[in-house]
Amino acid sequence: MTEPYEVTRFGTDTSQRPILLNQRMIAAWKATLAALDFTPLIVQGAYMARVPGGGAADSAGYHDAGGCIDTRTRDLSIEQEQRLIRAARGLGWAVWKRDQAHGGMDEHMHWVLLDDRDAASGARSQMAAYRAGRDGLDGGGADYHWRPNPIPVFKLQEDDMPTPQDLLNAEVAKDVSLKKAVREMHEDVTALKKAFNEFRDNELTRDKKRAKETEARAAKVLAAIDAIEVPEGMTKQEFRDITREVVQAQLGKLE
Numbered sequence: 001m002t003e004p005y006e007v008t009r010f011g012t013d014t015s016q017r018p019i020l021l022n023q024r025m026i027a028a029w030k031a032t033l034a035a036l037d038f039t040p041l042i043v044q045g046a047y048m049a050r051v052p053g054g055g056a057a058d059s060a061g062y063h064d065a066g067g068c069i070d071t072r073t074r075d076l077s078i079e080q081e082q083r084l085i086r087a088a089r090g091l092g093w094a095v096w097k098r099d100q101a102h103g104g105m106d107e108h109m110h111w112v113l114l115d116d117r118d119a120a121s122g123a124r125s126q127m128a129a130y131r132a133g134r135d136g137l138d139g140g141g142a143d144y145h146w147r148p149n150p151i152p153v154f155k156l157q158e159d160d161m162p163t164p165q166d167l168l169n170a171e172v173a174k175d176v177s178l179k180k181a182v183r184e185m186h187e188d189v190t191a192l193k194k195a196f197n198e199f200r201d202n203e204l205t206r207d208k209k210r211a212k213e214t215e216a217r218a219a220k221v222l223a224a225i226d227a228i229e230v231p232e233g234m235t236k237q238e239f240r241d242i243t244r245e246v247v248q249a250q251l252g253k254l255e
Contacts (some may be wrong), residue, residue, distance in 0.1 A: 004120055005066065007047055014072060017053070019045035019125050026027070028091060028113050028154040029069070035087040038080060040071035047118075062126065071195045073097060083146050084109065092129035092154030096145060103137050114153050138157050141217060237254025 003022040011019050011108070019042050033039055045051075048066040062068050073081060081097060086096040092114050099107040112119070112126050126136035131151060135141045152249070 007066075008051075010045065011042070013045060014041055014043045017044075017051050019069075020044055020050060021069070022047075022116070022118060024116065024154070024156045025066065025069070025113055027156050027197075028093065031091050031154070032084075032093065033087045035091075036080075036083060036230065038076070040073075040084060040109065042069055043072050044068075062112075062120055062122040065123070067113045067116030067123045067127075068119070069111045070134070071111065073107050073109050081109070082146070088144065089148050090152065092152045093126060094136065096136055096143075102144065110189040114151070127170035159219040 005022045006018050007022050008026065010021045010026055010029075013019050025046060044063055046063055046066050046068050050096050063070070071084075078082070085095050085097070088111060094112040094114060096102065097107070098110050099103045112130070114127050114130070116123070122140050128141070129136045129140070133143050133147070134184045148216050
């Protein structure tokens with residue numbers, strides 16, 4: 001299975017540098033996004049010691065190894081910032097908004113994934129500060145954001161992390177299932193078509209039989225009418241009455 005601390009390029013940051021994250025960080029990041037209806041922009045990833053030019057000077061090496069990311073805040077509302085902090089902290093990130101009032105930095109959101117095994121020493125000290133209710137800065141001030149109680153740690157089940165082969169097998173299985181579904185649908189359509197044709201043939205046969213019966217009945221009725229001899233001196237009304245009685249009698253015999 002994929003290792004939790006296998007480092008992967010996860011896109012490009014706002015300065016066009018590669019974003020490097022480990023698998024546990026990626027899973028925690030995606031879990032946080034699932035709780036939000038917007039996606040913060042990553043301005044700096046982790047493992048910056050591996051990136052040409054290194055990390056930002058203000059980061060003081062905290063991003064040189066695992067666990068840390070920074071995201072942009074200038075395009076977020078205050079309400080979105082608060083929701084982000086709650087969602088991230090609720091999943092096991094230590095997150096602070098940094099600005100001139102908090103660290104004397106350009107405004108951004110600083111994230112540290114608690115208990116990241118690869119974290120640099122500075123990031124580890126921030127984890128301890130967060131757990132102690134501090135702000136993670138050199139002055140050791142009080143935390144200035146909402147805090148969960150108890151503080152969670154993001155858990156990653158390694159068995160839930162698919163390997164490329166797992167994904168390939170899933171695609172093959174999906175393809176087989178799709179073919180099976182199409183085949184079953186084709187069989188259903190064929191059976192339905194056969195049933196419809198049988199129904200149509202039965203209806204045609206029955207209609208032909210009824211037509212022949214009606215034709216025979218009409219012939220008998222006409223024969224009965226033709227057989228009637230009108231006596232001399234009979235009025236037309238009398239003739240009609242007698243004809244009607246004969247026709248009704250003949251039709252009654254045919255039913």
